[in-house]
Amino acid sequence: MIKVVKFGGSSLASAEQFKKACAIINMEEARRFVVPSAPGKRDSSDTKVTDMLYQAYELAANDQPFNDALKAIKTRYDEIIYGLGLEISLDYEFKKIAENFKVKAGKDYAASRGEYLNGRIMAAYLNREFIDAAEVIRFDDDGLYDARVTEKLMRKRLEGLDGAVIPGFYGAFADGRVKTFSRGGSDITGSIVAGAIKAEVYENWTDVSGFMVADPRIIDNPETIDTITYKELRELAYMGASVLHEEAIFPVRKEGIPINIRNTNAPEDKGTWIVESTAQKPRFTITGIAGKKGFCSVNIEKELMNSEIGFGRKVLQAFEDYGISFEHVPSGIDTMTVFVHQDHFMDKEQKVVSAIHRLAEPDSIEIESDLALIAVVGRGMKSTRGTAGRIFSALAHSNVNVKMIDQGSSELNIIIGVQNQDFETAIKAIYDIFVMANL
Ligand code: ASP
Numbered sequence: 001m002i003k004v005v006k007f008g009g010s011s012l013a014s015a016e017q018f019k020k021a022c023a024i025i026n027m028e029e030a031r032r033f034v035v036p037s038a039p040g041k042r043d044s045s046d047t048k049v050t051d052m053l054y055q056a057y058e059l060a061a062n063d064q065p066f067n068d069a070l071k072a073i074k075t076r077y078d079e080i081i082y083g084l085g086l087e088i089s090l091d092y093e094f095k096k097i098a099e100n101f102k103v104k105a106g107k108d109y110a111a112s113r114g115e116y117l118n119g120r121i122m123a124a125y126l127n128r129e130f131i132d133a134a135e136v137i138r139f140d141d142d143g144l145y146d147a148r149v150t151e152k153l154m155r156k157r158l159e160g161l162d163g164a165v166i167p168g169f170y171g172a173f174a175d176g177r178v179k180t181f182s183r184g185g186s187d188i189t190g191s192i193v194a195g196a197i198k199a200e201v202y203e204n205w206t207d208v209s210g211f212m213v214a215d216p217r218i219i220d221n222p223e224t225i226d227t228i229t230y231k232e233l234r235e236l237a238y239m240g241a242s243v244l245h246e247e248a249i250f251p252v253r254k255e256g257i258p259i260n261i262r263n264t265n266a267p268e269d270k271g272t273w274i275v276e277s278t279a280q281k282p283r284f285t286i287t288g289i290a291g292k293k294g295f296c297s298v299n300i301e302k303e304l305m306n307s308e309i310g311f312g313r314k315v316l317q318a319f320e321d322y323g324i325s326f327e328h329v330p331s332g333i334d335t336m337t338v339f340v341h342q343d344h345f346m347d348k349e350q351k352v353v354s355a356i357h358r359l360a361e362p363d364s365i366e367i368e369s370d371l372a373l374i375a376v377v378g379r380g381m382k383s384t385r386g387t388a389g390r391i392f393s394a395l396a397h398s399n400v401n402v403k404m405i406d407q408g409s410s411e412l413n414i415i416i417g418v419q420n421q422d423f424e425t426a427i428k429a430i431y432d433i434f435v436m437a438n439l
Contacts, residue, residue, distance in 0.1 A: 001030040002199045006168060006190030009040020009048055010207040011264035012118055015083020022125055024205065024267050032163040033197065035190040036122050038114025039076055049076055049114040050169075050183075057110035060101040070098060077117055088124050093117060109178040112170035115186060119167030129164045131157060133189060137171025139179045145171070145188075147251070154196035166193055187248035191259070195251035202252050202259045204244060209263040210272030211236070211243055214289045214431050218424050223435055225287055227273045227280050232287045232377050235413045239290035239375040249274075282380045285387055286434045289427055291374035293420045295327065296345050297404065298338045298352070302362040305334045311360055312336060318355035322348045327373065328406050328415060337404065339417065342369055371403060372423040374416045376430055382411040390433055391416065398429040 007021045025031045038049040056069035074094050081088060097113055116132070123130035136157050138149040150171070158164065168186025172178050181188045187204060194202035211233070212222040228236075230253055237246055243261055252259060253276065262271040305311050312329070315336060319326055327339040345352070353365055381387045388407065391414060395402055404417030418426045 002032050002197060003028065003030045003201045003203055004033045004035065004190055004194035004197070004199045005031045005203045005205060006035040006186060007037060007264065008186070008204075008206045009037040009050075011040075011205050012036055012038075012122075013040045013042045013046070015080045017264065018080055018084055018122070018125065020264050020267075021205065022122070024264065025126060027267075030200070031203070032161075033158065033193055033199070034122060034126065034128070034163070034165045035168045035186060035193055036115060036118045036165065037168050037186040038118050039080065049073060049118075050111050052076075053110045053114050054107065057101060057107055060110075061104060061107070066101055067098065070094060070101070077121065080121060084121070084125050086121065086124055088121070090117060090120070093120070106178070108170065108180045111180050112167075112178045115167035115169045119165050123165040126163075126165065129161060131164050131166045133167050133170050134172035134176065134178055136166065137189065137192060139171055139173050141173070143173075143179060145181070147192075150192060151196045154193065158193075158197055181247070182245075184245040185247075187245035188251070191248040191251040194257050195255045198255055199257055202257055203262055204248075204259055205262045205264045206243060207263065207265060208243065208261075209266055209269040210261045211241065211288065213284070213287070213435055214427055215241070218427050219431050222431070223283070223439075224269075225272050226270070226283060227275060227278050228287055229278065229379055230274060230276055231410075231412060232379060233274055235375055235377045236288045236290045239373065240292045241288065241290040244274075282378060284378075284434050284438055285380045285384050286376050286378035286430075287380065288377050289374065289430050290377070291372055291423060291427060293370075293372040293423055294342045295339050295371045295373055295417070296342045296349075297368045297371055297417070298340065298356075299366045299368065300336045300338070300356060300360070300362045301334060301364045301366075302360070303334055305336065305362075314360040315356055315362075318352050318359055321355055322352050324348065324352065328404070328417075330404055330406050339371070339373065339404070368403075370420040371417050372420050372426075373404075374418065374423070374426055374430070375413050376416065377413045379412060381414070388414055391430055394429040394433040395426055398425050400426045400429065 011017055011021050040048050052073050056066045059066040077090055136154045138146045140146040168189035170178055170180040209224050211225045214222045216222055230249055259274040260271055263269050324340055324344055330337050400418055400422040402416055406415040
């Protein structure tokens with residue numbers, strides 16, 4: 001059995017955290033391939049090494065002295081090396097980094113050194129082979145991740161190895177220039193390695209015991225989700241629930257490999273399983289609740305709209321013309337409402353309004369701002385009657401006025417629009433009725 005294990009920045013922020021991570025790795029022989037992040041924050045006031053590297057490179061790019069900034073980064077690593085009792089030195093590596101900064105090797109190169117160096121330390125501590133991600137993860141000339149070439153390179157390189165450490169977050173173009181994924185991208189690397197070697201499981205170790213049913217900033221100590229499908233996760237992530245990089249799903253999903261989110265600080269917790277499909281009944285009717293504030297609704301009215309062919313297209317054309325993507329479009333007989341992100345829409349609103357008038361000739365347009373959208377997601381909703389009824393009676397009891405309702409035809413989610421000020425109350429009411437009442 002092969003498991004790929006990825007450890008996030010907070011799991012590797014200090015020697016102490018490193019020891020926890022490596023104890024977890026050594027606990028199971030199957031945990032053969034390890035993908036580390038760069039050292040993250042040791043406490044809330046700390047700075048991630050990745051951010052320190054960006055800042056240091058910014059100095060170099062502007063021809064300002066950057067040696068002190070690099071020294072501070074080296075100290076972070078030296079503390080880890082010392083704490084682990086290792087004999088290695090990063091003097092040579094930092095000399096090379098300074099040289100490359102001088103010739104302006106690029107922001108991506110700079111940021112990638114965070115995981116590169118952490119990988120070096122981890123490989124030494126675990127006594128496993130180090131594989132530079134630049135060798136095995138490839139980007140094409142347009143800067144897009146090249147799955148076909150990467151899979152080939154990765155399989156060939158890892159073939160026959162008992163184990164290895166492959167740093168997260170970056171890869172390279174064919175000519176060797178380093179390129180990173182977007183922030184949080186070590187999750188993607190872990191998924192790519194797991195997919196390429198067809199691992200049984202991709203374990204993603206972080207500082208929480210999996211996905212929570214609701215945002216812990218709103219709900220005190222929310223329950224953890226045992227099992228979630230990729231589709232449910234997508235719905236929740238889109239609405240702001242984030243533990244895993246969005247692009248980390250595809251490489252493992254394609255191979256039918258489950259992801260297990262685990263907590264380095266509580267390894268006995270089972271965490272959350274992310275799977276394609278499952279016969280396991282969810283613990284509650286709903287799997288999760290997530291939401292975002294800051295939406296506007298554009299309400300368009302026109303008599304006999306329902307019989308006018310092409311009306312919807314013309315309205316949406318106005319949004320497209322100004323590069324605004326829409327979130328939801330609930331409609332009535334003679335009304336149609338378009339939900340958009342307030343901050344994308346604000347400075348173009350009058351232009352969009354006149355474009356709608358020009359293209360679709362409506363009777364009136366009304367804009368409402370400061371709205372929030374809440375997604376109630378769950379594969380269990382399909383086979384349960386009364387879910388929508390329960391949501392709305394809970395909201396009514398909490399004095400929340402519902403502005404919009406949208407149920408996807410998959411019956412996987414119900415989207416509710418409320419005023420920003422009712423957002424937290426609404427989430428609490430929904431959590432209480434489905435989770436608290438069923439504990
Ligand atoms: N170190 C990178 C970041 O801070 C990548 C990662 O941790 O996944 O974004």
